[in-house]
Amino acid sequence: MCTETREIVAPKVKDILDKYAKDKGMLVAILQDIQTEFNYLPRPALEAVSQGLGVPMSQVYSVATFFKAFSLKPKGKHSVHVCMGTACHVRGASKILDKLVEKLGCCAGENTEDMKFSLDAVNCVGACALGPVVVVDGQYVGNMTTEKVKPLIEGCQ
Amino acid sequence: MINLTIDGKKYQAEEGQTVLEVAHRHGIFIPTLCVDEAVSAYGACRLCMVEIDRKGRKKLVASCLYQVEEGLVVTTQNDRITNIRKTVIELLLARCPQSEGVQTMAKKLGVNGTRFESEKPENLCTLCALCTRVCSEVVGKSAISLVSRGTGREVALPYYEDKTDCIACGSCAYICPTGAIKMKDGNGVRTITWPNCEVSFKLRRCAKCGAEWIPEKQIKHILNTTEVPEDFFNICPDCR
């Protein structure tokens, strides 16, 4: 549910656009700052970017939907990223993902019903020696096993 | 003038021309699906691949994008090129089995069917991007764009409904080679349908004969960008 209105997002978007001196080339960076600020990309924010930068809305929308870093829907309170890189894959990452899907009750790319968690299967996070790796709220948890899933999830407030 | 050889014959071309342009000018067959002279070349369908030999170095290039060079030697037919053309059209037949444009091209290339399953047989869009290119380069509105990436990519309005920038001119429907974009006028509205979104625009009626002939939105755009007076649009071209 998008609760951010144009009035709410406008000042923050203006700050961000000013920070990047309204440089059209910095569109990706601008969207990243908006994503960090609101935990997703609210539609009114994208409309404000389009107007503020003088870039067609269709291009802003294309960029927002092209890159996996962006979400057009609000994310859950805790982010759970399962690394699906090759090193983690050969060490059984898919089993970890299956277990998380089962435990959380939602698919990869979705949020739990209570919006407590959002689960994503992500590309290699670059901690390959510790594989399989799960990143929870930016914290890297290495050497994951299916048995560690339950305590990991239950450990999040 | 630039001298080059295509399939063993010598031709002359102007600087800045592409291999495809020169070939087509001389009636040499090179298939294409994403080319239209109204818009810039994109190089997406890869049907136009040819082999070039440049100072002894051979490589396969998209002829719609490769500019001619002095002494270039071009081959438009060989085993690798045949494999490319057949594979590309077979892949497109699987993607858009009901598209007449794709079917015609397949026949031309000697491909009778596809070994792949069609997940969405009613899909007519090959993602040639002629529509988005005409909207941005010719109409200057960029109302539609290519959304998402990879196999999920499609042509759409922002949020699949934002018609703010669209002026309902229908250029995209006109240039679409597969009929994936439809335009219908009736009951006072023009409806444009892209693969997964549809919008309607109010049409202005002719004061004389009552025919609904131009979207209000398009009038607004023309007023904003030209000196044409507003009452010009009250009479349709037939009655003028």
Next chain:
Amino acid sequence: MSNIAIKKFSSATELEAKRQEILKSRNSGQAVIAICCGTGCQAYGAKKVADAFEEELAKAGLGDKVEVRTTGCHGFCERGPLVVIRPQNIFYQRLKISDIPEIIEKTIKNNEVIERLLYVDPMTKEKKVHEHDVPFYKKQMRLVFGNNGNIDPTSIEDYLAVGGYKSLAKAISSLKPDEIVEEIIKSGLRGRGGGGFPTGWKWKSCREAHDPVKYVICNCDEGDPGAFMDRSLMEGNPHSVIEGMIIGAYAIGSHEAYIYIRDEYPMAVKHALLAIKQAEDYGLLGENILGSGFSLKIHINRGGGAFVCGESTALMASLEGKVGEPRAKYVHTSEKGLYDKPTTLNNVETWANIPLIIEKGADWFNKIGTAGSKGTKIFSLVGKVNNTGLIEVPMGITLREIVYDIGGGIPKGKKFKAIQTGGPSGGCLPESMLDLPVDFDELTKAGSMMGSGAMIVMDEDNCMVEIARYFLSFLEGESCGKCVPCREGVKRMRQILEKITKGEGEEGDIEHLEQLSQAIQDASLCALGGSAPNPVMSTIKYFREEYEAHIRQKTCPAKECKALITYNIIDANCPGCGLCYKACATGAIISQGKKMPVILDQSKCTKCGACFDACKLHAVEIR
């Protein structure tokens, strides 16, 4: 932390003077506890270990005498948290916080070695005291990566202390741009990002392009799964990359540069931003560098989570605020790149090699390596190998030496099966190819490629058809979607491979894959699609029997493909302890009571493997 005042250097002489000042202010005999705080070790709690060291040292009254230095990644990720105690170079690994008081008491105070914290060679059972004796490090040649263990990446003073920015000073005050380009050509350096294009030639063609505006880009979009070399360099020694870029920009004639860092590497972004600020404060970046009149500004841009943006033209599109769609490179980016201006794009590791070459000379550099591949390469050695981590080795070393001498062989007594090099663009090489020297052209000839440096070791439990399917699935998700061969073709190849792994493969599927591969390789717009067939082609070439087993006998020899295996209880080994019963989420395991073997209900079994992982008595087997 030093509190020496910062003043912009207006000459190379001033830089040298500052360096001497820093060195003088440091007691070279002073003990330094270098703790690896790369992302990997941080996941093991390295920061807490560092804090604990600080605390305990303060308690022991040694806070002033012993420096705790949090460094970047040392490379031996398998053994983290790890420390190196200098100047003796004592190497302690797999530390726990409870070990710290003892380390301070015994090693710091009394120079005594604590045996149980030492690395033990699994083969010879010998204990190794010094870092350089540990086999993992012994065969390495850590020229580019070496300083990671010596410096705190957030301290420019540390970088200056180890000789940082000497090469920049040399280049900018005593070498002409053309001379620098010639030196790089002479060195034989080839791009370390995957393409392997001769760096010097790239610089030369950009230098010769006529345009007052030129750009320099550092590609830190390390997208190959399994690769984290660039991450560790950018996190652990950002100044080495920046120094290389300034030298390059000076040689090419560019005044504006970008470092494009993957969104997934926040610490690399943080350290790079800090390093740029520090360099600017010291006048090593910005206007009138070292009083030379040359100016350069470096921006940091983050990726948006798109593997395709590792491709140079897609990266540039992203920098222009567009989607990461590659374009044809019939006109090279060195002539028309970012914003259609002459652009030189190089990988992180390539840039980090530049200061070395300028310092020691092209003649020194091209003595290392093979005829076609000079210098060293950093690899991430991961997967089914004992010593996982980052290694830097001279080109020409064999795969066997890497896997066994440095990697320590395959764990759990399993048999080596294949090594994947070059990421999703590369190929899998079997045991028969282990004596292949690491070399750009040799690897390509064998059907793989050098790539960015990910080396994934696989054992008998890894299915080669599945690994091909995995890579294609990865590429399918990363395809930008512009061209038909990649967008449609990679998907169809993935579907065929999926069918095969599900036991639905048909005779002719292999030939179909070969035909598709040729077209996709020939017609794709960029290297993502163009090299997508490589994992398929190399596994068909070297492991054809495995494909045939899946297709003809509907079996998976490695016992990995779920549809072709069943989990079974070995009654004789099962005492009914119930560990598997607890682990099973679908109720497929039925307990028959104590001292009785459990029963596995195949109809409920999802083959998740949880029971297999949970059982400590080898009572679960995969057939």
